[in-house]
Each structure stands twice: as C-alpha cells, then as structure tokens.
Amino acid sequence: MQQIVNFILRNKSFLFFLLLLCVSVGLTIQSHSYHKSKFINSANNVTGGVYNLGNSVSSYFHLKEENDKLHEENTRLRSILNNQMEKSETFIDSTSYTTKYKFTTAKIIKNSYSLQNNYLTINKGSRDSIKQDLGVISSKGIIGIIGNTNSKYATVVSILNTTNKISGQLKKTNQFGTLSWNGKSPRYIQLSDIQKNAKLTKGDTIITSGRSSIFPKGILVGQVEGFKLDATKNYYEVEVLLFNDMTNLEHVSIIENKDKTLINNLLQSNE
Amino acid sequence: MNNLLSIHTVRFVVLILLQVLLFSNINFLGYINPYIYILFIILYPVKNNRILFLFISFLMGLIIDIFMDSGGINATAALVVAFIRPAVLKFSFGAVYEHQALKFNNIDFGQRLTYITILTFIHHFTYFLFEIFNISKIILVLQNTLFSSIFTITLCILITSIFSTKSK
Numbered sequence: 557m558q559q560i561v562n563f564i565l566r567n568k569s570f571l572f573f574l575l576l577l578c579v580s581v582g583l584t585i586q587s588h589s590y591h592k593s594k595f596i597n598s599a600n601n602v603t604g605g606v607y608n609l610g611n612s613v614s615s616y617f618h619l620k621e622e623n624d625k626l627h628e629e630n631t632r633l634r635s636i637l638n639n640q641m642e643k644s645e646t647f648i649d650s651t652s653y654t655t656k657y658k659f660t661t662a663k664i665i666k667n668s669y670s671l672q673n674n675y676l677t678i679n680k681g682s683r684d685s686i687k688q689d690l691g692v693i694s695s696k697g698i699i700g701i702i703g704n705t706n707s708k709y710a711t712v713v714s715i716l717n718t719t720n721k722i723s724g725q726l727k728k729t730n731q732f733g734t735l736s737w738n739g740k741s742p743r744y745i746q747l748s749d750i751q752k753n754a755k756l757t758k759g760d761t762i763i764t765s766g767r768s769s770i771f772p773k774g775i776l777v778g779q780v781e782g783f784k785l786d787a788t789k790n791y792y793e794v795e796v797l798l799f800n801d802m803t804n805l806e807h808v809s810i811i812e813n814k815d816k817t818l819i820n821n822l823l824q825s826n827e
Numbered sequence: 828m829n830n831l832l833s834i835h836t837v838r839f840v841v842l843i844l845l846q847v848l849l850f851s852n853i854n855f856l857g858y859i860n861p862y863i864y865i866l867f868i869i870l871y872p873v874k875n876n877r878i879l880f881l882f883i884s885f886l887m888g889l890i891i892d893i894f895m896d897s898g899g900i901n902a903t904a905a906l907v908v909a910f911i912r913p914a915v916l917k918f919s920f921g922a923v924y925e926h927q928a929l930k931f932n933n934i935d936f937g938q939r940l941t942y943i944t945i946l947t948f949i950h951h952f953t954y955f956l957f958e959i960f961n962i963s964k965i966i967l968v969l970q971n972t973l974f975s976s977i978f979t980i981t982l983c984i985l986i987t988s989i990f991s992t993k994s995k
Contacts, residue, residue, distance in 0.1 A: 569877040573910045576885045580899035580906060584957050587898025603847075603894050610848040668851070668895065670858040672958055675896035711896055739959070742857065803854070 587673065588719070597704040597711050598666060598677045604709035607677055611665040615806065622806050629695040657772055658812040660684060662692075665709075669716050669742040669802050675703065676712040678808065683707045689770060691811040697776035697799040698722065698764060699808055716742055716802055724777050724796075725765035729754060732765040735777065735796070742802045744781065747794040754792060756783050762796050769816045831872065839887065842867050847894040850982075858971070861979040862901075864891060865950050866986060868908050869943060870931055873916065884909035897958070904954040908946055915945050931987070943983050944976075951976045 564571065598604065662684075666677035680686050682705045692699040692712050700714040701722070713720050718739050724747050725732035733749040747762055760780040766773025778796040786793045813819075846864040853860050868884050888905030892898060919942035920934065931939070951972040959968050 569881065572878050573881055573906065576881060576906050577903065580885065580888070580902035581957075583892070583899025584903060584960070585898075587900075588960050598894055598896050600893070606844070606847070606894070666894075670854050670860060671895075671897060672960070673897070677896075803857075 598675065599681065599704040599706045599709045599711045601706065601708065604665070604677060604679070604706070607665040608679060611663070611679075615663075618804070618806055621804065625695060625806075632695075656814055658814060660686065660810045660812070662686075662710075662808055662810055664712075664805050664808060667803075667805055669714070672718050672739045674714040674716045676700065676714055676805070678710050678712060678810075679708070680810065681705050681708040681710050685812070686710045686810060687812075691771040691775070692808050693771075693775055693811060694800055694805060694808050696801075697778065698771065699800065699802075699805065701770055702810065712808075714802070715745055715798075722771070723765045723767045724762050726750070726754065726756070727761040727763050730765075732767060733791075733794070735762075743798060745778065745796050745798060747796050748786065748791065750783075750792040750794055752785065752790050752792065756780055756792060756794065758782065762794070769813050769819045770811075772811065772813070775811075835867075835871070838867055838870070839883075843887065843890055843894075846891060851895060855978065856974075859974045859978055861975065861982045862950065862954065863979060863982050863986065864901075865905065865908060865946065865979070866983055868905060868912065869946055869983065870987070871909075871912075881906065881909050900954055900957045903957050904950045907953045908950045911949055912946065915942060915949075919945065931991075939987070940980075940984065943987075944980055947976050947979050947983065948972065951979065 598607070660680060662678040662680040664676050665679050668674045668676065676692075676699070678686075678692075686702060686705050688702055688705060690702045692702060698715060700712040700717070700720065703711040703713045705711075715722065715735065716737050718737055720736065722735040723732055724735040731751050731754040733747045735745055735747050737745045750756070758780055762777040762780065764771040764773060764775040764777060776799050778798040778800075781795045781797040783792045783794040785791070842864045846862065850861050850863055864887060867887060871880060871883075884905045885902055888902035889899070891901040891905075895901070919938055952968070955968045955971045955975075959971075
C-alpha cells in the first residue's frame, strides 16, 4: 500500500498528464465520430459574443462583395419571377411552397474551411426558433446543417465536414447519391453512389434530392467537374465544383420544413 | 510575483483572442495557419508547479477548441507540448537550465530558435495527426506540419524579438 502511494506521489505529474490526455483524446474521438459535440462547441454566449464583436469589424471589409452578391441574387430571382408569370403551368405551386418551408436569415460570424471538420457559427439561436438539423443555404447553394444551438447562437456543420452526409442528385435525371467531402479542397465536394448507367457529362448541375426532411428538393449544390467509377465498378464517384465560394460567406438562410415533425413521427411509428 | 501573474494572465487572454480572431483566419494558400498561442507555453516561467502548468496548457487548448469547434485537438497538442517542454529546455539550453537561472530575454538567438522550433514541430505534428486522424494520410500530416510550422516559427521569433526587453 505504502509503495502504491509512493508511486503515485512520485509520478503525480505524469499521471495527471495521462488523465488530461485521456480527456482530450476522448473529446477528439467524439468529435470525429459524432458531428455534434456535446460540450465543445462555439454556440455559447462567450465565444459567440467574441466572434460577433470580431465580425462587426471585419464585415466592413466585404461590404462591396456582399452588395454584388445581393444584386446578382435579385437579378436571378427577378428572372425566375418573370418566367413563372409567363408560363403559369410551372411545376411548383408557389403558395404551397412558401407555406411548407420557413426561411430565416442569419449572418455568419465565424467561418472555417481549412480543417477536416469545419463548423460555422451564426448569430441566430433557439430564440429565433433555430433548431438542430435544419438546413442552411446561401443565395448560391447549400452551406450545411445546424448542429448545436443556444439561445443566441448556433453552429452549422458545414458541407466541408468529413462527417457530414447529404443526399444529392443530378438535375436532369433523378439518379441520386450521397454528397460528402474528402477533406482536400474547399472548392470541391464528392458525390458517391451514383448508378453506373447514369449519363454524366462535365458541367451537369447537382441539386439536393429532397429525400430527407432537411433540404427541400432543388437546392443548388454545384456542377460536375469530373467522374470515375469507384472500387466496386458499379457506382460513379463524381467530383462536384461548388457554386458557393465557401471561403467567402456572409449572409445565409435557414430552411425549416414545417412538416418535419409529421414526417419524423411517421417514420418512428413505422419502426 | 504579482506582476508576473498579471503578465501571464494578460498574455493568456490576448494570445487566445489573437489566435481565434486573427491567426485562424489567415488561410495562407488555402490552408496554412499559424498557431501562435503556443507562445504562452513557450514563454511560461521555467520555475513552475508542474501540475498547474499542465493544467493551464490543457485549459488553453480547450478554450481554443471551444472557439474553433475542433473537439479536443488543440487541448491534446498543447498538453503534449507542456509535458515535453522540460526535456526540450534541457536539450536546448543545457547547463543554464540546470541552474534554473534561465531568462528568455537574455539567451542568444540560436538557442532560442532551436527551442521554439522543436516545440512548434511537436505541437503541429500532434495537432495535425489528431485533426486528420487517419494514419493513411500521414504524408498530408507531415506536409501540413512542415508548412504551418515554418509560419508559426517565423511569427513566434518576430513576436519574441519585438516584445523582448533586452537590457545590455
């Protein structure tokens, strides 16, 4: 007994080191296996406040680009509006579309794209009815999915996160696959599990498939840059050039599917 | 002593703020960022309470992790560096360290460079190993370690040179 106590006393700093190492490695493993870290996330008042303060300064540097983006989006929306007026038999009923999905705008106060698992922080939280697992998009396409929230801030699991998987499809046909990121370039993401018989050409548009209750169908993702068969020779792996410049983001919209609880209840009752 | 305590507290806070607001957003060539918060661990007094030092380093890494949503990567790397520091001090400074008479302001440039370089490389290697977390991408780990280390070392040397109060 005496010897055990002596051993602990003699090596107390090493044992302390081991203890802390276990804690930190545990947190690291948790963050790699499960993309919503329970304790270590920047959706809290201190970190959110600091980022908000920093952003209030740095956002001035991007005012011109943001204006250009808004201008572009206005033009795009106006052209859609005009087209819809001309041919009223378009596929979507705009009244049901707007009631099914609720859009909230938010501002990104922290962006990151150089890590393997990237998270963004936005300045809207649960008091603006932001909840976990809502989709986040910008004017040009998808950004990610809401992770943790607190009353004022929320983190977004970026599409540039190796643990994130989103369902995507080709715009011209309905063949769908899984969008994920290999951690290399912030300009490209990968679309896997596309059937071999799909007719792919460079420049094809990839959109979200609407197969989950997070994103509605038809949110822009990117365009096909290259493709090859995977190891099983049955599916294509497609390199997708993102429409969004993930390195330069400021304003985003959060999509809430109002039927989400209904869909989830249905799925659970089936189990 | 009180003065020393306040200097280190201020350094702790300032380095964390600088790291999360400025240096983590540089993304030179797309992905190269310096991690200058380890300057706190580098410049921590040589005469110290070992357990307290380990704990403070761990805490610093953890705070950076909370800011950057990176799990426990920075905490691990900072902890490893803090644990290994006495050995590196001994290697870089030899007899001066043995006599516990080390003052960071009065040591010559070569020794300081060796000391900072070794610690930075250890930190960055641990950091990228845990960040990428895939042993088959070891080349990517080494590549990131090398480039980011060069950036960090340059900045650390610059900062220590600018803020050193050398009295000749």
